[in-house]
Amino acid sequence: MNLPPPYLPFTLPLEGDEEELERLKLKIERDRGFNCSFYKDKCLRRRIAVRMRARGQRSFADYASLLDREPAEYDHLLDTLTINVTKFFRNIETWHAVEQQVLPPLFATPGPLKVWSAGSASGEEAYTVSILMREWAEKHHRRGDADRVRVVGTDIDRKSLENAARGSYPDLSLTETPPHIRQRWFSPGPPYCIRPEAQKNVSFVRRDLISERAEGGQNLIFCRNVVIYFDREIQERLFKDFYDALVPGGFLVMGKVETLVGVARTLFRSVNNRERIFQKPA
Template sequence: MNDYQQFIVNIKKKTGIDLAQYKEAQMKRRLTSLYEKRGFKSFQEFFQAMETDQNLFHEFLDRMTINVSEFYRNAKRWEVLEQRILPKLFERNRRLKVWSAACSTGEEPYTLAMILSKFMPLSQVSVLATDLDENAISRAKIGIYPERSLQEVPDEVKKKFFTKEGIYYKIDEQVKGAVTFKKHNLLADPFETNYDLIVCRNVLIYFTEEAKQSLYHKFNQALRPGGILFVGSTEQIFNPLSYGFETEDTFFYRKVE
């Protein structure tokens, strides 16, 4: 067993995360640059240091889970969600069950909550947001973001839901109250069911084909008939029917009824 393979085994024991399900060349390169920057010479040395250094462990999780996020990322897709997808879902059910999977530092589920608030009072909005990285979830709960995270936020939304504090923006407490954060491993943990909408964007590209196919099936089973899966702009599903989906719009897939 080589240095990286042993590292995979150690990480799975420590965290339950299976690095073998991620594309090896990409992940290895990303983690090697991190441990070299921190002065380690091997994955073994790096792992031993992580055992005692919580900050280093969080840095590893950050690097591994690719926390690149912003509000209203690919804004045109969120417009489609608001104008075409949600009205149809609300016709079927006034209290939608919504899941933001692999939510990173919270920009996506908070965007969802703000959009849903156009259809109902924020006090009635409920979004489940999950991620593997507890550090990212902790930051999401704080709800303070740099300006670059708000580049695509419409001005009226920024005025309504954000307060400027120095060079950062703090999100409204009511929006925070509409989102429940939990730790969840997409590749290993069971999924709840009867969702009307699942949003999982810009994470599947990091998984192997086998892991991706398994997730499409699991997402399908987690949705109600007619429920929608919303994926990222590089994650088009080319054979949706084989997973029980029909294309509703670009990057939106409806569970076949």
């Protein structure tokens, strides 16, 4: 039986072929400025293999040749490498913990409140922060406090940031959103458009976590299920960058499968270890 190329039953190069992989990594960085060297090897191989299977390529060298012939393939590859999968209120128990343990001391802080969603992909997390804070402010009869909040979502993927700025989402993005939130903060859909009130204090900026230092003065940083894909040295550096970027008393929220490593383990104090919420001591 002759199968079309995308379904060829070959074994993907999840190990070996180090020289070919290294040449492909250098090519991607040279052509698109995307540095693959900080990813864990198995993670990088697995993601490149997704595109190789989709295009019926048997080796890293074959896939590199395809990129030369079809530069548009880079868009699909970078989208796969940058993990653009997220939802509004993903892991709702984490957001309950943020509401109960982070927002009260945060809103007790005078002046502007800076929130950073690092690795924000298509923006669901950044908008979730905005909605949660507005809900909290209304619930506590402090609606004006919500206007003190400025949320910045950053990502390396320009296409994802463009989608985030539009604020329009399919039904899949809202499958973990509580019904009353869905009704209050989104237009009928699909697609579901976020209400301007929750969108006005959110902005999106392209930033490479690896090569660019974090902006200081942050009151709250979300970086969930991003650093786990990097090697140990980069993880340690990123956690130290987050610590330096936070104001005293500021909070860091990580993904549930992640843990602090290196010097960061002694710098932060745990607020909720189950939900991976940490605080920079005041």
